[in-house]
Amino acid sequence: xxxxxxxxxxxxxxxxxxxxxxxxxxxxxxxxxxxxxxxxxxxxxxxxxxxxxxxxxxxxxxxxxxxxxxxxxxxxxxxxxxxxxxxxxxxxxxxxxxxxxxxxxxxxxxxxxxxxxxxxxxxxxxxxxxxxxxxxxxxxxxxxxxxxxxxxxxxxxxxxxxxxxxxxxxxxxxxxxxxxxxxxxxxxxxxxxxxxxxxxxxxxxxxxxxxxxxxxxxxxxxxxxxxxxxxxxxxxxxxxxxxxxxxxxxxxxxxxxxxxxxxxxxxxxxxxxxxxxxxxxxxxxxxxxxxxxxxxxxxxxxxxxxxxxxxxxxxxxxxxxxxxxxxxxxxxxxxxxxxxxxxxxxxxxxxxxxxxxxxxxxxxxxxxxxxxxxxxxxxxxxxxxxxxxxxxxxxxxxxxxxxxxxxxxxxxxxxxxxxxxxxxxxxxxxxxxxxxxxxxxxxxxxxxxxxxxxxxx
Numbered sequence: 001x002x003x004x005x006x007x008x009x010x011x012x013x014x015x016x017x018x019x020x021x022x023x024x025x026x027x028x029x030x031x032x033x034x035x036x037x038x039x040x041x042x043x044x045x046x047x048x049x050x051x052x053x054x055x056x057x058x059x060x061x062x063x064x065x066x067x068x069x070x071x072x073x074x075x076x077x078x079x080x081x082x083x084x085x086x087x088x089x090x091x092x093x094x095x096x097x098x099x100x101x102x103x104x105x106x107x108x109x110x111x112x113x114x115x116x117x118x119x120x121x122x123x124x125x126x127x128x129x130x131x132x133x134x135x136x137x138x139x140x141x142x143x144x145x146x147x148x149x150x151x152x153x154x155x156x157x158x159x160x161x162x163x164x165x166x167x168x169x170x171x172x173x174x175x176x177x178x179x180x181x182x183x184x185x186x187x188x189x190x191x192x193x194x195x196x197x198x199x200x201x202x203x204x205x206x207x208x209x210x211x212x213x214x215x216x217x218x219x220x221x222x223x224x225x226x227x228x229x230x231x232x233x234x235x236x237x238x239x240x241x242x243x244x245x246x247x248x249x250x251x252x253x254x255x256x257x258x259x260x261x262x263x264x265x266x267x268x269x270x271x272x273x274x275x276x277x278x279x280x281x282x283x284x285x286x287x288x289x290x291x292x293x294x295x296x297x298x299x300x301x302x303x304x305x306x307x308x309x310x311x312x313x314x315x316x317x318x319x320x321x322x323x324x325x326x327x328x329x330x331x332x333x334x335x336x337x338x339x340x341x342x343x344x345x346x347x348x349x350x351x352x353x354x355x356x357x358x359x360x361x362x363x364x365x366x367x368x369x370x371x372x373x374x375x376x377x378x379x380x381x382x383x384x385x386x387x388x389x390x391x392x393x394x395x396x397x398x399x400x401x402x403x404x405x406x407x408x409x410x411x412x413x414x415x416x417x418x419x420x421x422x423x424x425x426x427x428x429x430x431x432x433x434x435x436x437x438x439x440x441x442x443x444x445x446x447x448x449x450x451x452x453x454x455x456x457x
Contacts, residue, residue, distance in 0.1 A: 020144020025152030054106025058213035062111035062394015082108035090164030114392035138373035139314025153298035200253035210235030219411035272402035273437035280406030313369035334370025
């Protein structure tokens with residue numbers, strides 16, 4: 001790859017790293033935010049949920065907007081929105097200000113992430129270059145989640161507002177580099193004049209918002225179950241209406257035929273389960289270390305630091321393994337690593353040392369190294385170039401819904417009383433989700449859809 005190609009890759013990888021580190025840092029800083037602003041538990045939970053609603057609710061629309069309106073335009077516009085509202089969050093003095101800022105930041109990420117992935121696949125030709133680029137991209141994306149915990153611990157020690165201001169600085173640097181470097185390699189697939197599928201856009205966004213809200217409400221368990229079921233029913237009704245609109249539309253927002261691909265369905269199901277397992281595990285381990293053991297945010301982040309090895313392994317080791325064994329086999333190995341990591345943590349004790357936790361954390365890093373890149377690659381395999389934004393939107397929708405589902409599920413189990421027994425019970429869920437992800441992936445082991453492509457490292 002030439003110098004410009006490396007520049008493009010670093011800019012886009014920096015943006016997806018920004019998204020991951022932003023979420024992880026905030027999670028570590030939540031106790032300090034509650035103490036300073038005097039927020040109730042409901043408002044504090046809403047700070048996390050608002051981002052999920054914005055991200056999950058607008059992701060499919062964001063992915064299609066990149067295809068129709070231009071990948072570069074959407075990326076730059078929404079990176080700017082991300083920068084502005086992250087900064088506004090740092091100036092918040094009331095709970096509603098934080099909720100608004102996090103919702104807007106989630107919406108910005110929903111448009112920015114699929115545009116970034118589509119720019120990667122559009123800039124780098126299919127084959128060795130694209131696989132290597134996606135390896136770097138996936139490694140930095142996964143690294144943002146693990147390194148964000150450490151960074152969040154450091155910044156929260158200096159003041160929780162830096163958790164919002166630090167992403168502003170990073171976003172400004174990325175934006176300044178992106179303007180001269182990025183360009184659309186393929187023209188936007190604009191529909192005919194006056195034929196934009198507005199009804200489809202409204203119904204799919206309403207459906208995703210309602211379903212995301214329903215997933216968030218699961219953390220309340222049996223409390224308000226009737227309302228939760230009504231929200232899910234309304235989301236399902238909006239989704240059915242969306243499908244009906246798309247079948248009749250002359251220029252559908254989402255071509256329904258793309259959902260008939262078994263590979264695409266399998267990849268998105270595996271991504272949802274894989275991220276549900278990790279998010280649930282990360283959340284419950286944070287509670288175990290900070291609430292039960294009394295560790296500081298910085299100590300908690302340092303426990304997960306070893307998981308950051310994916311930033312090194314994903315762009316170096318994973319392409320070689322894909323070259324030799326194929327995408328699906330490497331993905332399967334990564335998910336099995338996650339299964340083992342969560343299983344080893346199940347007998348957690350109140351006096352566990354860091355050495356006892358280290359094998360699980362190292363295996364999580366290996367799991368992300370082997371799984372995240374192949375998931376990203378497989379998400380656009382066999383998809384036409386002008387629909388890569390949509391394919392990216394589907395993948396990130398699955399990842400975000402999985403993240404929300406994992407956190408909500410373990411919260412429902414441990415919310416009543418935080419004890420070692422409830423923590424052990426909640427830790428079963430990530431292990432089960434990872435096993436299901438392995439089963440889903442295993443069905444693709446006989447498939448030739450993800451054929452081996454020679455990779456140059």
